[in-house]
Amino acid sequence: MVSRQPMIEVRNLYKRFGNLEVLKGVSLSVGRGEVVVVIGPSGSGKSTLLRCLNYLETPDSGQIFLDGVEVDPKRNLRQVRQEMGMVFQSFNLFPHMKVLDNITLAPQKVRGTDKESAEKLALELLAKVGLADKAHSYPGELSGGQRQRVAIARALAMQPQVMLFDEPTSALDPEMIGEVLEVMKKLALEGSTMIVVTHEMGFAREVGDRVVFMDDGHIIEEGPPREVFSNPKQARTREFLSKIL
Amino acid sequence: MSFRWDLVWSSMPMLLQGARLTVQLTAIAVFFGVIIGTIAGIARLSKGPQKYIAAVYIDFIRGTPLLVQTFIVFYGLPGIIGQPIPAYTAAVLALSINSGAYVAEIVRAGIQAIDKGQTEAALSLGMTSAQTMRYIILPQAFRQILPPLGNEFIALLKDSSLVSVIALEELVRKGQIIIGRTFRPFEVWLAVALIYLVMTFSVSRIVDFLEKRVKNGV
Ligand SMILES: Nc1ncnc2c1ncn2[C@@H]1O[C@H](COP(=O)(O)OP(=O)(O)OP(=O)(O)O)[C@@H](O)[C@H]1O
Ligand SMILES: [Mg+2]
Numbered sequence: 001m002v003s004r005q006p007m008i009e010v011r012n013l014y015k016r017f018g019n020l021e022v023l024k025g026v027s028l029s030v031g032r033g034e035v036v037v038v039i040g041p042s043g044s045g046k047s048t049l050l051r052c053l054n055y056l057e058t059p060d061s062g063q064i065f066l067d068g069v070e071v072d073p074k075r076n077l078r079q080v081r082q083e084m085g086m087v088f089q090s091f092n093l094f095p096h097m098k099v100l101d102n103i104t105l106a107p108q109k110v111r112g113t114d115k116e117s118a119e120k121l122a123l124e125l126l127a128k129v130g131l132a133d134k135a136h137s138y139p140g141e142l143s144g145g146q147r148q149r150v151a152i153a154r155a156l157a158m159q160p161q162v163m164l165f166d167e168p169t170s171a172l173d174p175e176m177i178g179e180v181l182e183v184m185k186k187l188a189l190e191g192s193t194m195i196v197v198t199h200e201m202g203f204a205r206e207v208g209d210r211v212v213f214m215d216d217g218h219i220i221e222e223g224p225p226r227e228v229f230s231n232p233k234q235a236r237t238r239e240f241l242s243k244i245l
Numbered sequence: 246m247s248f249r250w251d252l253v254w255s256s257m258p259m260l261l262q263g264a265r266l267t268v269q270l271t272a273i274a275v276f277f278g279v280i281i282g283t284i285a286g287i288a289r290l291s292k293g294p295q296k297y298i299a300a301v302y303i304d305f306i307r308g309t310p311l312l313v314q315t316f317i318v319f320y321g322l323p324g325i326i327g328q329p330i331p332a333y334t335a336a337v338l339a340l341s342i343n344s345g346a347y348v349a350e351i352v353r354a355g356i357q358a359i360d361k362g363q364t365e366a367a368l369s370l371g372m373t374s375a376q377t378m379r380y381i382i383l384p385q386a387f388r389q390i391l392p393p394l395g396n397e398f399i400a401l402l403k404d405s406s407l408v409s410v411i412a413l414e415e416l417v418r419k420g421q422i423i424i425g426r427t428f429r430p431f432e433v434w435l436a437v438a439l440i441y442l443v444m445t446f447s448v449s450r451i452v453d454f455l456e457k458r459v460k461n462g463v
Contacts, residue, residue, distance in 0.1 A: 054369055056369065078371045079371070081370065082370070085369075085370075086365075086366075086369040088365070090360075090362050092363060092365065092366035093366075094385075096384050096388075106370035106371060109372060109376050110370060110376075158370055158371065
């Protein structure tokens with residue numbers, strides 16, 4: 001399942017906001033088709049790590065490789081972003097556009113796909129996330145869970161090599177969490193490479209190939225979900241898990 | 246002394262002629278003002294040196310009277326460029342440049358009001374900053390901008406009266422001419438005021454209408 005060349009490799013990443021050091025030398029390798037679930041307390045740097053991967057935040061130092069190619073904001077930033085689909089906690093759908101246009105915009109403007117193929121793909125993706133009938137709705141007319149599924153479809157429409165999820169269900173009412181996790185699970189089973197920041201431990205256990213525990217800007221512990229959850233080696237991991245499980 | 250309604254009515258044709266010029270000047274100035282203001286507003290938020298050029302422009306215009314700006318264009322500029330500037334051109338120039346600075350601030354505020362997540366989502370899809378501005382930010386900012394932009398149009402409609410000082414026969418200037426002949430300032434200025442009121446009221450109605458249309462589009 002995991003090939004030799006990692007899909008994403010992070011080496012020694014540092015990031016500070018003013019005086020606040022948020023990432024203190026993070027290294028991480030994600031294999032092709034692997035689902036890595038990142039957990040950790042609030043403020044530990046999970047979002048920052050994810051946002052550094054596609055340079056929504058610029059790291060202070062360290063290297064990021066996508067499929068063996070180093071990410072260099074001066075040279076390949078936009079190509080890299082096209083290959084990393086991102087799903088945000090707050091959906092960030094474009095409210096002035098219909099669902100279909102939300103999904104087809106980037107493929108057309110960025111990839112240069114023609115309108116017809118872009119719409120065909122968008123409708124397929126909408127069917128996949130269970131929203132085939134919502135193509136002509138505006139985001140404002142959808143529930144939170146539906147919006148997040150559209151956001152996933154929008155990211156998928158660029159046919160990225162990696163999907164990044166930053167707490168995709170944290171802004172949702174409890175009854176809508178399941179439908180979003182279901183879609184994510186489907187993607188995982190199809191072999192997508194995914195990095196998922198989440199507090200949904202059930203998802204981590206069931207879908208994750210590996211769990212990464214972050215605290216205070218460091219990766220403290222990582223391993224298969226079963227091991228990390230049932231037999232955490234580090235005291236800080238134990239403490240965190242005891243609070244949330 | 247009694248109030249002479251007949252004078253109000255009889256000055257109307259000539260005043261309306263002036264009002265036509267007022268509307269024309271305002272419309273042209275609004276058109277260029279929106280273009281200049283959009284560019285300056287975006288430049289103001291950018292990171293390059295254009296940011297400072299835009300800031301100087303906006304602060305200078307907003308910090309000085311339109312009357313003085315009109316004098317600079319009409320009386321000052323010809324000495325620099327070596328040829329006279331027709332009053333009409335000078336008025337359009339002064340009003341457009343003036344309006345541009347106010348529109349720039351409106352545009353800036355409108356853009357800043359858009360959630361940062363919108364830009365992040367667009368960038369994360371691989372869009373350029375320009376595409377993000379064009380397809381994501383500006384269309385949404387436009388909705389925010391519409392009401393203050395309407396107010397700016399109304400302000401400009403009234404402020405355009407200042408160009409009467411360079412002998413352009415817009416509404417106020419026409420009023421002055423009629424008073425010169427009739428010596429009845431009260432009736433004439435009242436008539437002028439009524440015409441302004443009708444114009445500003447119409448503009449605000451139109452803006453309200455557009456605002457509703459845009460809102461329903463969501
Ligand atoms: N743009 C920013 N400017 C300043 N500080 C920031 C910025 N973004 C994040 N931080 C700070 O960096 C720290 C790490 O934030 P980050 O969002 O990465 O944490 P997190 O692990 O995702 O937490 P949460 O579970 O609450 O989402 C926090 O203390 C946060 O306040
Ligand atoms: Mg976070």
